[in-house]
Amino acid sequence: MANRGLIKSFTAESAVAAYRIVKHGAADTVVAQATAVTDSLLGVTSQLAGVINTRVDVVLGDSTDVEYGATVTRGDWLTTDSVGRAVTAAPAAGVNNNIIGKALLSGVVGDIGLVLLAPGRIQG
Numbered sequence: 668m669a670n671r672g673l674i675k676s677f678t679a680e681s682a683v684a685a686y687r688i689v690k691h692g693a694a695d696t697v698v699a700q701a702t703a704v705t706d707s708l709l710g711v712t713s714q715l716a717g718v719i720n721t722r723v724d725v726v727l728g729d730s731t732d733v734e735y736g737a738t739v740t741r742g743d744w745l746t747t748d749s750v751g752r753a754v755t756a757a758p759a760a761g762v763n764n765n766i767i768g769k770a771l772l773s774g775v776v777g778d779i780g781l782v783l784l785a786p787g788r789i790q791g
Contacts, residue, residue, distance in 0.1 A: 672729030679717035686734040686779055687712050687751030688767050689725055701747035704764040708786050733782045735774045743770045744789055745782055758791030
């Protein structure tokens with residue numbers, strides 16, 4: 668069901684798993700697996716994983732597959748867990764969470780779900 672639109676190739680700053688959320692790395696053309704809701708979330712890796720200093724494709728637009736790190740309900744705004752899996756963004760009052768987009772499918776931890784990419788920030 669994915670409808671990948673914009674895909675860009677980056678260099679992996681460290682090991683990056685398939686279907687994981689990535690953030691900007693130390694340089695313009697480098698990415699790393701996201702690890703915190705405060706990371707500047709960029710996109711989601713394709714079905715091919717990357718090891719350090721290799722090329723990895725990152726989906727930046729439209730909808731794409733993503734691995735869930737917890738129970739997700741379609742329509743939830745998604746952010747990252749500590750290993751780049753998509754989880755529901757649930758910031759406390761006055762706290763910001765960076766988001767990668769909106770869940771299009773419900774699922775549980777380990778499922779490959781679907782996200783409509785719309786990076787941004789929400790506040791609780």
